[in-house]
Amino acid sequence: MTPWNPHSWQRFPAQQQPAYDDPSELEAALARLRRLPPLVVPEEVERLRGLLADAASGRRFLLQGGDCAEQFKDCTPEAIEGKLRVLLQMSVVLAHGGRRPVVRIGRIAGQFAKPRSKPTETVQGRELPSYRGDLVNGLEASEAARRADPGRLLEAYFHASATLNHLRALAAGGFADLHHPERWELPGETGSVPAYRRTLDQVRESLDFLEALGGVQREALERIDFFTSHEALLLPYEEALTRWVGGASAYYNLGAHTLWIGERTRQLDGAHVEYLRGIRNPLGVKVGPSATPEHLADLLAKLDPDREPGRLTLITRFGAAKIQEALPPLLKAVQATGHPVLWSCDPMHGNGVSVQVGLSPEQEAEGHRAKGVAQRASRTMREVKTRDFGAILSELRQAFEIHRAHRSHLGGVHIELTGEPVTECTGGSENLSEADLAKAYETGCDPRLNGTQSLEMAFLIAEMMRG
Numbered sequence: 001m002t003p004w005n006p007h008s009w010q011r012f013p014a015q016q017q018p019a020y021d022d023p024s025e026l027e028a029a030l031a032r033l034r035r036l037p038p039l040v041v042p043e044e045v046e047r048l049r050g051l052l053a054d055a056a057s058g059r060r061f062l063l064q065g066g067d068c069a070e071q072f073k074d075c076t077p078e079a080i081e082g083k084l085r086v087l088l089q090m091s092v093v094l095a096h097g098g099r100r101p102v103v104r105i106g107r108i109a110g111q112f113a114k115p116r117s118k119p120t121e122t123v124q125g126r127e128l129p130s131y132r133g134d135l136v137n138g139l140e141a142s143e144a145a146r147r148a149d150p151g152r153l154l155e156a157y158f159h160a161s162a163t164l165n166h167l168r169a170l171a172a173g174g175f176a177d178l179h180h181p182e183r184w185e186l187p188g189e190t191g192s193v194p195a196y197r198r199t200l201d202q203v204r205e206s207l208d209f210l211e212a213l214g215g216v217q218r219e220a221l222e223r224i225d226f227f228t229s230h231e232a233l234l235l236p237y238e239e240a241l242t243r244w245v246g247g248a249s250a251y252y253n254l255g256a257h258t259l260w261i262g263e264r265t266r267q268l269d270g271a272h273v274e275y276l277r278g279i280r281n282p283l284g285v286k287v288g289p290s291a292t293p294e295h296l297a298d299l300l301a302k303l304d305p306d307r308e309p310g311r312l313t314l315i316t317r318f319g320a321a322k323i324q325e326a327l328p329p330l331l332k333a334v335q336a337t338g339h340p341v342l343w344s345c346d347p348m349h350g351n352g353v354s355v356q357v358g359l360s361p362e363q364e365a366e367g368h369r370a371k372g373v374a375q376r377a378s379r380t381m382r383e384v385k386t387r388d389f390g391a392i393l394s395e396l397r398q399a400f401e402i403h404r405a406h407r408s409h410l411g412g413v414h415i416e417l418t419g420e421p422v423t424e425c426t427g428g429s430e431n432l433s434e435a436d437l438a439k440a441y442e443t444g445c446d447p448r449l450n451g452t453q454s455l456e457m458a459f460l461i462a463e464m465m466r467g
């Protein structure tokens with residue numbers, strides 16, 4: 001293989017990169033970014049590698065989740081606390097029900113760039129450059145907002161650092177302490193509430209018992225591990241956050257603990273794979289129906305030549321209707337290579353469907369987002385993406401079963417969710433229908449499970465973990 005350096009990706013074809021109209025403006029932003037302090041430190045990255053190695057061998061379970069796309073305007077204490085809370089609640093349910101410690105990774109503090117299937121999209125009858133995430137351009141439906149703006153690279157860095165700062169303060173300040181019931185309150189009164197209350201009571205009792213025996217330190221319970229991740233999509237940004245760490249004699253991306261590449265950017269000879277292969281961070285690769293056994297084997301050889309546990313997480317995302325056919329050949333191919341990968345299931349991205357919802361004029365004016373206005377009068381019909389709770393659950397169930405049938409195990413899940421009471425995915429115990437979607441459809445990109453649906457899903461996953 002050719003020698004690697006943080007900019008060697010530039011010699012390879014790069015998918016999904018925006019066209020910046022002023023190279024000097026881009027270079028000025030990148031130069032500033034290169035001088036700014038890292039967001040995470042190598043020791044944390046190494047610690048995560050160790051935890052993921054445990055998950056790969058079945059001793060832990062990975063919960064990775066958060067927004068499809070974070071937006072700068074949602075960098076608020078409520079939204080950040082909401083996401084942390086729902087991930088913590090889910091992790092308690094998973095650890096308790098699934099009998100394994102849980103590694104928590106947020107799609108947070110940097111999940112600002114989105115791959116798009118087309119370079120332009122039609123919004124309110126106008127053709128505009130596609131929205132590529134706040135790291136690149138604005139969601140607002142105007143030519144000016146949709147321009148690829150290099151100033152956003154710095155804005156993204158500062159929003160990521162504000163988010164991470166708040167997460168770190170919450171984690172250090174006892175946000176996760178189970179003895180503070182107010183921090184564990186629920187998104188709403190729903191079907192999983194009694195089970196959740198029972199779980200919390202049981203967990204608290206066990207902890208009190210251990211504490212009484214002197215078996216655990218109170219501080220150890222109050223502190224939590226929480227890691228950050230995002231899709232490594234906009235390569236100039238990722239390159240600028242790549243730093244040489246002398247003590248480890250290695251390059252790390254210090255903009256997040258772990259990065260993944262998406263279904264659209266995992267070409268073997270593409271720039272994204274080239275970039276990822278040279279950094280020490282644990283890596284994720286999304287694997288969808290178009291992946292062949294040969295492609296996957298070649299990718300593993302390139303991204304994990306030393307077969308290191310914790311290095312690679314394969315995040316499958318086939319859809320409930322396709323996983324039965326698609327997963328087994330890939331599973332066998334990976335087993336044949338002997339790579340100790342961690343298998344995770346993303347039951348979201350293969351289960352999207354488009355539906356028509358009635359939007360009020362205010363919602364229409366917001367572009368392709370729909371915000372909660374319950375007025376029925378003068379609605380226009382608009383197409384939005386949704387996912388059904390039942391389909392998400394079905395893909396997860398099948399994933400657990402297929403892994404078991406092949407003497408493999410599913411070691412994690414990757415979920416798009418939010419703590420806010422949005423109405424973006426149908427189904428669940430609140431039984432959201434397509435007609436309910438317009439009430440609070442707020443995502444800047446894909447539909448997310450709301451807090452209630454997420455918690456309910458966690459109970460069901462915990463059951464599947466027990467087999």
Ligand code: PEP
Binds near residue numbers: 264287
């Ligand atoms: C995503 O995770 O938001 C995403 C775009 O996924 P994928 O690459 O699997 O389509």
Ligand code: CO
Binds near residue numbers: 069349
């Ligand atoms: Co998404």
